[in-house]
Amino acid sequence: MKSFSVLLSFAVIAAASPLSAEQAPLGAGLMTSYPGFSLDLNALRLVQIEGQAPAWMTELEKIQAKAQGIKFFDITETQDLGASARLQTKPSFPSLNATKKVRPILKTLSTKGPKENLKKFSSFRTRHYRSDTGKQSQQWLLSKISQITKESASKSLQQLITLTEFPHSWGQNTIIVKINGSSSDDGVVVIGAHQDSTNMWPFLPAPGADDDGSGSVTILESYRALIAADFHPERNVEFHWYSAEEGGLLGSQAVAKDYETRSVNVLAMSQFDMTAWVKRGTQEEVGIITDFTDAGLTKFNKELVELYLDIPYVETKCGYACSDHASWGKAGYPSSFTIESSFENSNKNIHSQNDRIDISDEFSFTHMLEFSKLAVAFAIELGGWSDSKAA
Structure with missing residues (x-):
């Protein structure tokens, strides 16, 4: 080597x-x-x-x-990730047909929870995966997800939800929430973000409000709205908050390797990394990454944006191994990635002490809400909805 x-x-x-x-x-x-x-x-x-x-x-x-x-x-701990990728079969993605289920939930999404949650989440000195505060922030997020589940999900739905920590040797664990599907279909739909943050020099403060505190609370709001609507999916729907993305996609690689080893049938994975920034003087857009992503799933994401969001998408690229979707792609699973804007217009305060909520009015919670809509639509259109299981 x-x-x-x-x-x-x-x-x-x-x-x-x-x-x-x-x-x-x-x-x-x-x-x-x-x-x-x-x-x-x-x-x-x-x-x-x-x-x-x-x-x-x-x-x-x-x-x-x-x-x-x-x-x-x-790849220190995941050198064989993708070894059986050739065995994975890539599914085709359906025409959008769940508007009657999706649209009412979109109206229940709010900036209130994301504002409160991100204020707390970005208050830790750093969420670096090898720091004590990184472990503390992960435990806080775990407790917040548990609280939301208890407060928002019906009793019947709570019986279908499992909340687990995927352990890592460095101490900050990945969080996985699974809403078990009602059908015999073993397909899994994954929605992800990364919970860790870093300064370019890791020992310095890293509030990580946008990278990726924004994505973390964005999908948390989607999860809250779905379970509050008593979402009983037909297929398994999972929400993942990965550890150690900033260290070289360590957490998501470990999870993807585990799923690959167990031959879990992941139908689609959608990554939400940085969802808050609207650069001054630019059009508000959803950046859809077109390189190192699955073409079919990317097309499906574009259709979701056009049907359910109030802003358009822009195609953009971010390069090799640029976020956790890459781990799933390496394992042979269809993965996609949406970001706050075109890559060149994204937040340049990341990996610094200035990645804060209050750094600029370019940091927008209403922009984040568009991505929460996308995650809700992704979950329902691909996960299905079992009316027979509704409470």
Whole structure:
């Protein structure tokens, strides 16, 4: 396997946000530890960059690569992810036919919950996956999901819902909520976001309001509205909040590997990563990622936007391994990714102390609500609705 220094010389620098004036320079004088962190900068990790053989690099070299806009999978624990991908069969996606079920729920979506939840979620010093506050934020999110389930779901629906932690060695666990389907169809519909945050220099504060606090509370609001409407799906519908996306898609790779190993029939996975930013002077749009995604599912997402949202979509690209949908694609499952805008118009405050709710009026909770609509429509149109199970 090649060394990182050789690999870096050949790597294509992707269009990720570069270090800005507000982000910490990766030079001398920066703290190399912080109370509550278990991050060893000299630890070796196996990393995969597009078009290159996997290479060993240190955690520090991973940080430096990320700062240069290089996107990668950290495959140290998931080297065989996708080994049986050829066995997966990709389904066709149906014509939209659930408007009578979807539209009433869209009217119940609110910015109230997302505002309250994101204020709390972004108040942790950092949600870095190797920090104590990252573990605390995960436990807070778990308790909030549990509270919403108890307050919003009917007794019959609560019996169909399981809330679990998918454990990881670094301590911040992925959260998986499953609404069990009523039919014999073993298909699974997955809606995801990542819960962790990072500063470009990880020991510094990282409120992560947009990246990806926004996506996390966006799908949480969708979940609340669905269960409040007594949504009894025909197929299994799952909501995932991944750990350690910022470390190289570690959490989602672990989950996707588990599902692949167990031959779980994932019909579709939709990722929500950054849903809040509307750049001043630009048209409000939904960015639909067209590279490294499933073409059929991406087309389906476009149709959902056109039918159910109040704003148009714009096609955009984000490169290799740019969010958790990539883990599912690598495992052979159809995956898609929607983002707040075209990639070039997205929030440039991410990975810094300035990724805050109050940094600008460009941070919009009404914009986030459009993505909550999308997740609701995705769940119902693909998960189905069992009227016979309604309470």
